[in-house]
Amino acid sequence: MALALLDRAEASSTACHLQAAIDNATGAKPLQPGGEVDPDLLAAFETRRGRKTEPKENIRL
Incomplete structure (x- = not known):
């Protein structure tokens, strides 16, 4: 939900940092x-x- 709220607020840089943190925590690979x-x-x-x-x-x- 946080990513959707950031996206709607056009806070794409913050959303990208949050997604990177989620990916790091879950072990997702690029x-x-x-x-x-x-x-x-x-x-x-x-x-x-x-x-x-x-x-x-x-x-x-």
């Missing part, structure tokens, strides 16, 4: 080169940011 971002997840994120993008393919790092 995507590695060759990793993929789910195209539906990416489309949902872009829609929240005011963009309208249809998922076409997985995004590779």
Whole structure:
């Protein structure tokens, strides 16, 4: 819930720091080169940011 509140308040830097702390505490690892971002997840994120993008393919790092 805290991440959603920070996102709504456009406090993206604070939200990023909180997410990093959560990832560190849970042992989550960042995507590695060759990793993929789910195209539906990416489309949902872009829609929240005011963009309208249809998922076409997985995004590779």
